[in-house]
Amino acid sequence: MITPLLRPVTYARWLHLMIGLVFAGIVLLVYPGTEGVSTARAVVLSAAVDVPLLCAVALVPAVRRAEGMQARLLLAPAREESIGVAPSASWADRGRTAGWLVARVGSGAAVGGATVVAVELAARLPLLVPVVGFALLWLVVLAGRLQLALAISLLGPSKAERLAAAEARAERLLERNRLARELHDSIGHALTVTVLQAGAAREVPDPAFRERALEAIEVTGRRALDDLERMLVLLREAPEAAAAEQPGLDRVEELFASARAAGTPVVAELAVRTGGLPGVLSREAYRIVQEGVTNALRHAPGAPIRVEGAVVDGVLELSCRTARTGGGSSRSGGGKGLRGVRERAVLLGGECEAGPDGPDWLLRVRLPLRLDRWT
Incomplete structure (x- = not known):
């Protein structure tokens, strides 16, 4: 229960998740903003903007290479060969890259939101800091493992490339x-x-x-x-x-x-x-x-x-x-x-x-x- 929380890769993956939160936060500030809009509505509107924008970005071949390099450095230091770093060479590659970007930003926004809530809760109830911190770190561990699996599946070599x-x-x-x-x-x-x-x-x-x-x-x-x-x-x-x-x-x-x-x-x-x-x-x-x-x-x-x-x-x-x-x-x-x-x-x-x-x-x-x- 404790060993995964002490591994450096857990915190490297946390950083990778927070980058997704930064992107979602910037889009949220641009549209629909944070004033006069409920949280649920802000999430829906932000997602409606994020997804088309990420799909458009995925059309650039070099994006797949950049995402693969980030994933290698932060998600899988010991499994680099499982994640590709080649630019998109086909529409299938672009589609998988788009799916990866959406999944990355979505999971990053979720973990980032949970981090903000945990910090606020710990500030109001100091006695709950150990429990909240333990729960948050395990959420990061599980989310990092999930993101690694998605990176291997979506950024890894295709069947044709493996062949x-x-x-x-x-x-x-x-x-x-x-x-x-x-x-x-x-x-x-x-x-x-x-x-x-x-x-x-x-x-x-x-x-x-x-x-x-x-x-x-x-x-x-x-x-x-x-x-x-x-x-x-x-x-x-x-x-x-x-x-x-x-x-x-x-x-x-x-x-x-x-x-x-x-x-x-x-x-x-x-x-x-x-x-x-x-x-x-x-x-x-x-x-x-x-x-x-x-x-x-x-x-x-x-x-x-x-x-x-x-x-x-x-x-x-x-x-x-x-x-x-x-x-x-x-x-x-x-x-x-x-x-x-x-x-x-x-x-x-x-x-x-x-x-x-x-x-x-x-x-x-x-x-x-x-x-x-x-x-």
Whole structure:
């Protein structure tokens, strides 16, 4: 019973209510005045002026923003996100703003009138000060809670705005997942190639081979730094500038060259005209091939890799095959890389298969071209 009366927010809400009384009082002084008019008649006439005036004020888009900011500061310090601060964007917003203004002024006038009566009563009967004060403060607590509920309902985001916010959150989550896949594929491939090159250079005494390994490590590291910088640009919310730098299927030979430099034979048969592929499909296909090669290098180092690609009946078919040596058989559970490949395929309306195929490990992806959708 006492705790709500001691909270600072109770008195902040009281101030918010009294602002409504000030508006109603100013209108009352202008019309119908306070002399020669009964209290009941003054209230009725004042309301008849207040309501149309408040509805007219609510037509101004900035009023909704101002009311939302006041409500956030005085009514709900801990629930700011529940009350909007955007200007009115539709007639529905203006209507809700008008309802809020009328409710705010009406409740403020009622609480303000009760405050004046309580002060007068306490002045005439000092013994009743504790009882009157307690009752008045609880009236303020209840009125403040009611006004907060009205503010959330009338000034809060509409259903369309909440749906848009949910969609924006979903988009941000998808973008974060996409960036995670990009980093995994790019940096993971670079680190795999670097480790293999460094290990081979340590084992092979040939100076010329070591020179080639160090050169491959340098080139791979630079590409990884480029990809990392591109990811940072995306995180800085400049995706247009970075999107053009994403590697496509036309750069897949560089990927094979790095694998060959690590001592892994790569046989590639890509009967695909990369210039005829939609940009997004070319970029995602590159990442899929990259993940397949990286998995082969990681789980079966030195084993030959065979990559095939072709467009058949409007579908881009990609496959990456390697021998199941070493830890190759352990890949059936699928790690983050294969999960990322499946996600890419699904997002493009395709399908992905990964698993043992006789003595080999096979990754096969089918992606519909859908030029009308991806261009």
